[in-house]
Amino acid sequence: xxxxxxxxxxxxxxxxxxxxxxxxxxxxxxxxxxxxxxxxxxxxxxxxxxxxxxxxxxxxxxxxxxxxxxxxxxxxxxxxxxxxxxxxxxxxxxxxxxxxxxxxxxxxxxxxxxxxxxxxxxxxxxxxxxxxxxxxxxxxxxxxxxxxxxxxxxxxxxxxxxxxxxxxxxxxxxxxxxxxxxxxxxxxxxxxxxxxxxxxxxxxxxxxxxxxxxxxxxxxxxxxxxxxxxxxxxxxxxxxxxxxxxxxxxxxxxxxxxxxxxxxxxxxxxxxxxxxxxxxxxxxxxxxxxxxxxxxxxxxxxxxxxxxxxxxxxxx
Amino acid sequence: xxxxxxxxxxxxxxxxxxxxxxxxxxxxxxxxxxxxxxxxxxxxxxxxxxxxxxxxxxxxxxxxxxxxxxxxxxxxxxxxxxxxxxxxxxxxxxxxxxxxxxxxxxxxxxxxxxxxxxxxxxxxxxxxxxxxxxxxxxxxxxxxxxxxxxxxxxxxxxxxxxxxxxxxxxxxxxxxxxxxxxxxxxxxxxxxxxxxxxxxxxxxxxxxxxxxxxxxxxxxxxxxxxxxxxxxxxxxxxxxxxxxxxxxxxxxxxxxxxxxxxxxxxxxxxxxxxxxxxxxxxxxxxxxx
Numbered sequence: 001x002x003x004x005x006x007x008x009x010x011x012x013x014x015x016x017x018x019x020x021x022x023x024x025x026x027x028x029x030x031x032x033x034x035x036x037x038x039x040x041x042x043x044x045x046x047x048x049x050x051x052x053x054x055x056x057x058x059x060x061x062x063x064x065x066x067x068x069x070x071x072x073x074x075x076x077x078x079x080x081x082x083x084x085x086x087x088x089x090x091x092x093x094x095x096x097x098x099x100x101x102x103x104x105x106x107x108x109x110x111x112x113x114x115x116x117x118x119x120x121x122x123x124x125x126x127x128x129x130x131x132x133x134x135x136x137x138x139x140x141x142x143x144x145x146x147x148x149x150x151x152x153x154x155x156x157x158x159x160x161x162x163x164x165x166x167x168x169x170x171x172x173x174x175x176x177x178x179x180x181x182x183x184x185x186x187x188x189x190x191x192x193x194x195x196x197x198x199x200x201x202x203x204x205x206x207x208x209x210x211x212x213x214x215x216x217x218x219x220x221x222x223x224x225x226x227x228x229x230x231x232x233x234x235x236x237x238x239x240x241x242x243x244x245x246x247x248x249x250x251x252x253x254x255x256x257x258x259x260x261x262x263x264x265x266x267x268x269x270x271x272x273x274x275x276x277x278x279x280x281x282x283x284x285x286x287x288x289x290x291x292x293x294x295x296x297x298x299x300x301x302x303x304x305x306x307x308x309x310x311x312x313x314x315x316x
Numbered sequence: 317x318x319x320x321x322x323x324x325x326x327x328x329x330x331x332x333x334x335x336x337x338x339x340x341x342x343x344x345x346x347x348x349x350x351x352x353x354x355x356x357x358x359x360x361x362x363x364x365x366x367x368x369x370x371x372x373x374x375x376x377x378x379x380x381x382x383x384x385x386x387x388x389x390x391x392x393x394x395x396x397x398x399x400x401x402x403x404x405x406x407x408x409x410x411x412x413x414x415x416x417x418x419x420x421x422x423x424x425x426x427x428x429x430x431x432x433x434x435x436x437x438x439x440x441x442x443x444x445x446x447x448x449x450x451x452x453x454x455x456x457x458x459x460x461x462x463x464x465x466x467x468x469x470x471x472x473x474x475x476x477x478x479x480x481x482x483x484x485x486x487x488x489x490x491x492x493x494x495x496x497x498x499x500x501x502x503x504x505x506x507x508x509x510x511x512x513x514x515x516x517x518x519x520x521x522x523x524x525x526x527x528x529x530x531x532x533x534x535x536x537x538x539x540x541x542x543x544x545x546x547x548x549x550x551x552x553x554x555x556x557x558x559x560x561x562x563x564x565x566x567x568x569x570x571x572x573x574x575x576x577x578x579x580x581x582x583x584x585x586x587x588x589x590x591x592x593x594x595x596x597x598x599x600x601x602x603x604x605x
Binding site: 060062107108110111113114115117118119121122123125126129130132133136137235239242243246276277279280282283284285286287290291294 | 352400404407408412416419420421424425426428430432544547548581582588589591592596599
């Protein structure tokens with residue numbers, strides 16, 4: 001397996017990742033504020049897309065609870081932001097999300113296919129409407145103000161979360177747990193017979209993915225500064241990571257990262273260029289992406305590459 | 317006391333009738349065509365806006381314009397299935413992959429339809445007044461338009477049920493729901509039947525939307541809530557069962573009315589609690605197999 005070619009390929013990929021990381025770290029020093037804010041949005045979407053793919057990619061369970069985990073992080077930040085220091089708020093946001101995912105995971109183990117999809121999306125709507133009712137009738141508020149943080153701080157914290165996530169995911173993928181997760185996705189019964197504790201594995205990986213979504217929510221809330229249940233539990237956040245991951249390519253780790261980067265940039269571009277038509281265009285792009293790129297950009301690129309290399313082989 | 321109970325029960329049934337019509341459509345789309353149509357509510361919204369437009373701009377009676385808005389949405393549904401979903405079915409390796417892909421494609425459709433309507437008619441809340449005089453039921457008062465809505469909803473469900481159970485086409489649809497491949501071997505034109513099912517689902521959504529516009533305020537962003545309610549109803553009644561959808565719709569309407577009577581604002585929360593408990597305890601629903 002480890003031919004010299006793959007070793008150079010791996011070294012090249014690592015070097016490229018480090019280079020991009022260094023560029024990102026330096027960005028707020030020389031780039032305009034707008035760029036930093038745009039990049040923060042991209043990093044946030046990358047975090048959500050990669051965490052979604054961590055669980056749903058290998059297992060094939062389409063989770064639409066992302067908005068719930070993300071929103072719980074946002075609300076933790078809104079409720080505790082005044083009282084506690086920023087780092088502690090982020091950790092708590094992550095933990096609350098993780099605990100919710102543990103609970104959901106343990107409850108939904110028996111559900112498969114479309115029932116799991118429905119349950120996870122139901123969770124988002126349940127939390128949204130419950131908190132909406134709670135805020136209106138019990139606390140008598142509609143929205144909350146989150147103590148703001150400087151743009152560069154938010155950017156660096158988001159970057160830190162994404163880097164931690166990428167390292168965690170690549171560690172999990174290379175460990176025996178990653179292999180076990182793959183086998184669960186391919187054939188759950190066979191995996192169980194081979195000695196994989198399917199239940200525990202699924203629940204824990206699901207909780208890990210929720211941890212990062214919660215952390216991202218807790219951080220971005222300080223940049224949004226005002227939130228209400230409809231902003232925090234926006235159902236769009238449930239679908240975006242799925243579309244980003246499919247758009248980029250689910251298999252490789254960099255697939256969802258590329259997908260999130262392009263999607264977020266595209267959204268920003270369309271908003272500024274076509275403020276009245278951008279949602280319409282966005283919808284068309286989604287449909288076209290699902291129709292014509294079932295394996296994502298990465299799959300598309302690989303297909304083209306294969307065709308080219310086959311042609312050169314045929315020539316020689 | 318009696319009046320209060322009557323009040324709650326009848327308003328529950330009025331609400332439930334609309335829930336039933338829209339749920340029957342979604343049940344058909346998911347039960348037969350295997351498309352979990354997240355954009356179902358957008359077809360409802362489209363039906364509602366066409367009816368509103370025909371009434372306010374052309375003065376056409378909303379009950380008559382059901383004959384216009386329904387077929388328009390039906391054709392849109394058929395065309396969508398013929399182009400988009402048929403291709404998706406071809407490129408999806410497994411039925412499970414098709415369910416996932418088609419759901420995501422529907423999410424894209426949701427954006428397209430919703431923003432198309434916003435571009436044409438604007439994003440604000442709309443409404444009109446039709447048959448808005450009160451009718452007395454042993455002391456409990458209801459607007460006439462809501463009673464007409466309920467009557468129409470029940471008739472539409474009944475007609476549709478008879479169509480499915482008595483006609484040749486209905487038999488083909490039921491066969492395709494049970495086993496599409498075997499049905500194809502028995503001479504059912506499966507692609508045509510699946511497209512028709514998706515179209516009929518859209519038709520029911522369009523008719524439901526028309527009825528909704530008679531009694532309620534409408535706006536382009538109303539779709540997702542109706543989609544979710546339809547989804548809850550079909551899980552409650554049993555996926556793919558038409559009588560189940562009717563029963564589930566009426567039950568959910570009653571629940572909504574009772575909860576609203578006790579604590580307004582918690583009706584949707586109650587729906588979702590029922591939904592999630594059902595999924596965990598009995599995902600096949602009341603009449604499901």
